[in-house]
Amino acid sequence: MFRVMSVLYLSPLSKIPGPILDTLFPGITDVYHLLRGTAAQHILKQHQRYGPVVRLGPNNVSITAPADWKKILGSHRFKKYTTARIKCFGAQNTFTTYDPGINQSRRRLIKPAFTTTHIAVMEQRILQAGPMSMKRKIDEAIRNAKERSNNNNNGGGGGRDYNSTKINYVDWFHYMTFDVIGELAFGASFGMLQKGDYMMLEGIKALNTLGIYEIYIPYFGQFENVLVPGLVKKVERLLDFTKSVVAKRKRQISNNPLPTESPPPHLHHQDILQVFINNTDQETSGTKLSEPELISELTAQLFGGTDTSSNTLSWTLFLLMVYPSTYHKVCKEIRTAFPDKPKPITYTEGLPKLPYLEAVIYESMRFLPTTSGRLCRKIPESSLPASSTGGGHVLSNGGKYYYLPPGTEISIPIYSINHDSTLWKDHHVFLPERFYATETNSIQDVAARKKNLLTFSSGVRICPGRNLAMCEIFMTLANLLRDYEFWLPPEMAGKYGPDVIDKDTGQPKIIPGFLGITFTPKCTERDGWICVKHNTTQQTTTLQLTTAK
Numbered sequence: 001m002f003r004v005m006s007v008l009y010l011s012p013l014s015k016i017p018g019p020i021l022d023t024l025f026p027g028i029t030d031v032y033h034l035l036r037g038t039a040a041q042h043i044l045k046q047h048q049r050y051g052p053v054v055r056l057g058p059n060n061v062s063i064t065a066p067a068d069w070k071k072i073l074g075s076h077r078f079k080k081y082t083t084a085r086i087k088c089f090g091a092q093n094t095f096t097t098y099d100p101g102i103n104q105s106r107r108r109l110i111k112p113a114f115t116t117t118h119i120a121v122m123e124q125r126i127l128q129a130g131p132m133s134m135k136r137k138i139d140e141a142i143r144n145a146k147e148r149s150n151n152n153n154n155g156g157g158g159g160r161d162y163n164s165t166k167i168n169y170v171d172w173f174h175y176m177t178f179d180v181i182g183e184l185a186f187g188a189s190f191g192m193l194q195k196g197d198y199m200m201l202e203g204i205k206a207l208n209t210l211g212i213y214e215i216y217i218p219y220f221g222q223f224e225n226v227l228v229p230g231l232v233k234k235v236e237r238l239l240d241f242t243k244s245v246v247a248k249r250k251r252q253i254s255n256n257p258l259p260t261e262s263p264p265p266h267l268h269h270q271d272i273l274q275v276f277i278n279n280t281d282q283e284t285s286g287t288k289l290s291e292p293e294l295i296s297e298l299t300a301q302l303f304g305g306t307d308t309s310s311n312t313l314s315w316t317l318f319l320l321m322v323y324p325s326t327y328h329k330v331c332k333e334i335r336t337a338f339p340d341k342p343k344p345i346t347y348t349e350g351l352p353k354l355p356y357l358e359a360v361i362y363e364s365m366r367f368l369p370t371t372s373g374r375l376c377r378k379i380p381e382s383s384l385p386a387s388s389t390g391g392g393h394v395l396s397n398g399g400k401y402y403y404l405p406p407g408t409e410i411s412i413p414i415y416s417i418n419h420d421s422t423l424w425k426d427h428h429v430f431l432p433e434r435f436y437a438t439e440t441n442s443i444q445d446v447a448a449r450k451k452n453l454l455t456f457s458s459g460v461r462i463c464p465g466r467n468l469a470m471c472e473i474f475m476t477l478a479n480l481l482r483d484y485e486f487w488l489p490p491e492m493a494g495k496y497g498p499d500v501i502d503k504d505t506g507q508p509k510i511i512p513g514f515l516g517i518t519f520t521p522k523c524t525e526r527d528g529w530i531c532v533k534h535n536t537t538q539q540t541t542t543l544q545l546t547t548a549k
């Protein structure tokens with residue numbers, strides 16, 4: 001009773017509005033909404049009700065005012081905290097560490113792998129392991145469907161279109177993003193999409209599950225060997241595989257020493273693995289990644305760079321299916337700018353010519369961010385000069401100030417900020433035009449909106465892989481939307497589609513999602529399907545456009 005009174009009335013946070021249940025029992029409400037798949041929407045509703053600062057625990061405050069979250073994410077003084085140390089990584093890495101010094105040093109070490117120059121160097125490998133591999137897989141599926149129907153019907157079609165087939169795009173995008181990271185960070189594609197080898201996927205799924213358990217079950221990390229030995233084994237296999245990849249590459253290097261003169265060493269090689277092995281941190285007298293750190297960093301790329309990109313691809317394709325005018329507009333842009341079908345569209349060539357496709361990707365990442373959860377930061381024990389009392393931090397909160405004492409946990413909810421109606425007009429509508437510069441929507445406005453989008457985080461720990469993710473997502477969509485037609489399978493009609501409206505939003509209904517470490521379609525086996533056939537109308541479209549000129 002005393003505890004309840006003290007949390008509600010005596011705490012320095014007691015002036016901050018918020019739902020009593022969440023304030024008193026944050027763990028319980030978190031798990032409830034997590035299981036229902038409503039975790040992100042729940043926090044958005046609380047902000048809509050209570051404003052930009054909401055108390056969501058005895059010591060936890062959720063904030064959405066841009067001035068406040070930009071300040072907090074912009075400084076290492078506000079350290080990342082979560083209860084999940086993801087023990088299984090073996091050693092700390094850029095993603096898991098709470099230590100600003102380690103994070104800064106690691107970011108310097110891995111940065112050269114993710115510059116736009118280095119992404120351009122890796123572009124062909126991303127293209128081949130990603131969209132080109134996906135195209136081969138789709139072509140094979142269409143061929144197989146055609147052969148099956150020929151065998152069954154002896155060519156007689158009864159009016160059915162035998163040039164199309166149904167694929168599980170959610171699974172396939174997942175396999176494809178693994179293969180891309182395999183190619184770049186592990187020296188070779190894992191062959192998931194083509195050969196169906198899922199060892200790595202099992203390992204990462206186990207790592208994800210352990211991560212979630214570590215967040216929600218206190219001290220879980222200390223007993224996981226006993227509680228879930230099967231999951232731990234799968235992660236160990238993953239780490240062993242990573243170890244063998246590193247050993248193999250190091251053998252290759254010692255057999256073929258690198259030239260030391262310019263250009264810089266990382267440019268002699270074409271992948272993330274090589275950069276991580278070669279690079280030294282000059283600011284800490286030439287520190288290199290040790291073997292366990294290298295393995296942990298590579299596994300982090302797998303962890304951070306697969307589900308995120310594949311979910312973004314899946315949500316985008318689904319959104320295009322339920323917003324058909326956007327689908328037609330983006331297809332037309334791509335097919336007009338790149339009519340020469342056999343020639344793959346690269347990121348370097350495509351980005352300047354396909355602004356609407358870029359806008360579609362940004363809007364999809366705003367509307368259904370794969371990182372729909374919260375970024376966690378802590379008010380430092382002493383954060384002068386935030387207040388004259390010598391500690392804590394003051395939230396400006398649009399002029400209504402709140403003092404947060406040292407140690408207060410700050411949640412920065414990505415989904416709520418991407419749907420903040422003060423930043424995003426008609427936030428509940430999927431509207432790529434927000435990110436598309438026109439006479440009435442200036443380049444400056446579009447740039448400002450991109451800065452308010454929190455999907456890749458912001459500030460000192462912003463996602464270092466964002467250029468790579470954009471390159472992969474962009475090339476995949478550009479090539480698939482030019483070369484194929486997609487539509488929802490007949491059995492999904494009635495449940496989802498442009499005319500199936502969600503009564504809460506007045507917008508097309510979205511397939512259910514699940515927010516674990518990432519936000520992902522919940523039931524892939526039921527909802528992850530799409531019909532596909534070759535785009536054979538391209539010639540006509542091009543002709544019409546040319547004639548119209």
Ligand code: HEM
Pocket residue numbers: 080094095096103107181300301302304305306308309312370371375376454455456457460461462463464465466468469
């Ligand atoms: C659509 C794709 C992606 C999205 C939306 C995304 C989003 C994010 C977000 C929100 C964070 C901050 C997490 C936190 O502070 O807890 C983050 C961090 C990180 N991401 Fe990404 N990411 C994507 C793709 C990638 C890729 C492709 C890679 C690498 C191959 C990558 C590597 C990392 C790493 C290493 C961190 C840790 C950075 C740090 O803490 O300093 N991500 N990402």
